[in-house]
Amino acid sequence: MSEAAVSVRGLHYQFGETKAVDGVDLTVFRGEIFGLLGPNGAGKTTTIRAITALLPVPADVISVFGLDVAKRRMAVRRLIGYVPQQLSADGSLSGVENVSLFARLFDVPRRQRKDKVAEALEMMGLTDAAARLAKTYSGGMIRRLELAQALVSSPQLLILDEPTIGLDPIARGSVWERIAAVREETGMTVLLTTHYMEEAEQSCDRVGLMHHGKLGKLGTPRELIEELGAEDGTLEDVFRAYSGGSLEEEQKGLRDVRATRRTAGRLG
Amino acid sequence: MSVPLAAPLAGSVDIDRRMGPRLVLSRVVALCVVELQKLSHDRSELITRAVQPALWLVIFGVTFTKLHAIPTGGVPYLDFLAPGVLAQSALFVSIFYGIQIIWERDAGVLAKLMVTPTPRAALVTGKAFAAGVRALAQAVVVYAIAELLGVRFTVNPLKLLGVVVVVLLGAAFFCCLSVTIAGLVLSRDRMMGIGQAIMMPLFFASNALYPVSLMPGWLQVVNHVNPLSYQVEALRGLLIGTSARLPLDFAVLILATAVGIVAASGLLARLAR
Numbered sequence: 067m068s069e070a071a072v073s074v075r076g077l078h079y080q081f082g083e084t085k086a087v088d089g090v091d092l093t094v095f096r097g098e099i100f101g102l103l104g105p106n107g108a109g110k111t112t113t114i115r116a117i118t119a120l121l122p123v124p125a126d127v128i129s130v131f132g133l134d135v136a137k138r139r140m141a142v143r144r145l146i147g148y149v150p151q152q153l154s155a156d157g158s159l160s161g162v163e164n165v166s167l168f169a170r171l172f173d174v175p176r177r178q179r180k181d182k183v184a185e186a187l188e189m190m191g192l193t194d195a196a197a198r199l200a201k202t203y204s205g206g207m208i209r210r211l212e213l214a215q216a217l218v219s220s221p222q223l224l225i226l227d228e229p230t231i232g233l234d235p236i237a238r239g240s241v242w243e244r245i246a247a248v249r250e251e252t253g254m255t256v257l258l259t260t261h262y263m264e265e266a267e268q269s270c271d272r273v274g275l276m277h278h279g280k281l282g283k284l285g286t287p288r289e290l291i292e293e294l295g296a297e298d299g300t301l302e303d304v305f306r307a308y309s310g311g312s313l314e315e316e317q318k319g320l321r322d323v324r325a326t327r328r329t330a331g332r333l334g
Numbered sequence: 335m336s337v338p339l340a341a342p343l344a345g346s347v348d349i350d351r352r353m354g355p356r357l358v359l360s361r362v363v364a365l366c367v368v369e370l371q372k373l374s375h376d377r378s379e380l381i382t383r384a385v386q387p388a389l390w391l392v393i394f395g396v397t398f399t400k401l402h403a404i405p406t407g408g409v410p411y412l413d414f415l416a417p418g419v420l421a422q423s424a425l426f427v428s429i430f431y432g433i434q435i436i437w438e439r440d441a442g443v444l445a446k447l448m449v450t451p452t453p454r455a456a457l458v459t460g461k462a463f464a465a466g467v468r469a470l471a472q473a474v475v476v477y478a479i480a481e482l483l484g485v486r487f488t489v490n491p492l493k494l495l496g497v498v499v500v501v502l503l504g505a506a507f508f509c510c511l512s513v514t515i516a517g518l519v520l521s522r523d524r525m526m527g528i529g530q531a532i533m534m535p536l537f538f539a540s541n542a543l544y545p546v547s548l549m550p551g552w553l554q555v556v557n558h559v560n561p562l563s564y565q566v567e568a569l570r571g572l573l574i575g576t577s578a579r580l581p582l583d584f585a586v587l588i589l590a591t592a593v594g595i596v597a598a599s600g601l602l603a604r605l606a607r
Binding site for chain 2: 115118119122141146150151152154156168170172173199215
């Protein structure tokens, strides 16, 4: 777990006058589950969008498996499976059609396509629902369908932006189980963002805490909690200490995220 | 129950070099297949979208055929009108792709598509020809209605193939125009307003309803820069045999589509940010 899957050096990004990301340095090692934590507006999604080359970045700032994102955008994307924050599966297509589209877009060879699609759906526990239109799926099933879409190309790096946002506790647990199973079976690197500190504490090998566009604390959840020195401390306590006790702001952020999710996460 | 790891990294990177027409074609096929799958799941849209062209043909076309008010060079007015209505229905289908792409932006679909190894131009070309597929399905319905009303279209397979190409190119251009506007306005509400505002002027400032010779001078100028007019002229020439400058019509449609793809691709990143 020593080689870098993702390397970010001095990432800055501004939207107009607003500094979204302010000098982030980050290394995600191969094979680990890395959680980028923080409230809404902390800069997590902007960082993710820069890593996936959705936002333009200068050369020599971000590399994925040694490839410069600014120079080798298409090559980098072949290595990535991406699940955005919104529930973005196409409701007017069936589960198998949704996954097949991404198999085609990633040039999965025609002879292997059917098997790969079936494997990805099976891995996400959606074989029985594969023929149904996605608009009949529950929120948790849609999220698992999106994971199948992201996995059908057998990516080296799985990037998940708030994978459990808006899901009920059972669906959230199911999504985390699937993510863990994928890592277990494939050794894939997983980079995710979340503001659910408890989930990150349980599921991530290492985490980075983001606040106001800066990446502050970085380490394993246990290391960060021990560094805090509080008995029975949690990652949430670490974040509270790091961000100056802005839990209230975090809760507001959480509400904002949910509102955004409700507005934008409609299915076709 | 396992999804194996990808091929070695070097292999994945090599595929990056396989750009060009083959990659664009594979993306066009992928997005057209999706469009056909959507149509197969919900055919009712074809019927509801056929109401407006049916009204144009049944009410406007039949009435003005009886009135003989519009000189069409010996061609029954309904026959003259039918290719125009066919082009109009394709225009109406494709112009709303701008609204769809803003919806896809809001729902995260666009970001997900843009994180695939698909250059922006290939994505836009795929969307454009997916609009063409839907427009073709719509054109078949309009064709059938016109035939039922007694319009005698050609049955020459080569000419019908030409019609398919013209409908595809026209829809692709108007889809790109719509996506370009979406990239400028960025808002679904504004895009809906603009979509409505440009559709009817494009239609009325074309030769879809009446011959160019009847237009006032200024409208003739607008007609000459309106790609819809070249689409209608080609469709009319192919379907009912009126005089058409087919090489010019095809050249204008191909050039307009190419310019549209470049413009829409340039603005796609603005939508994704």
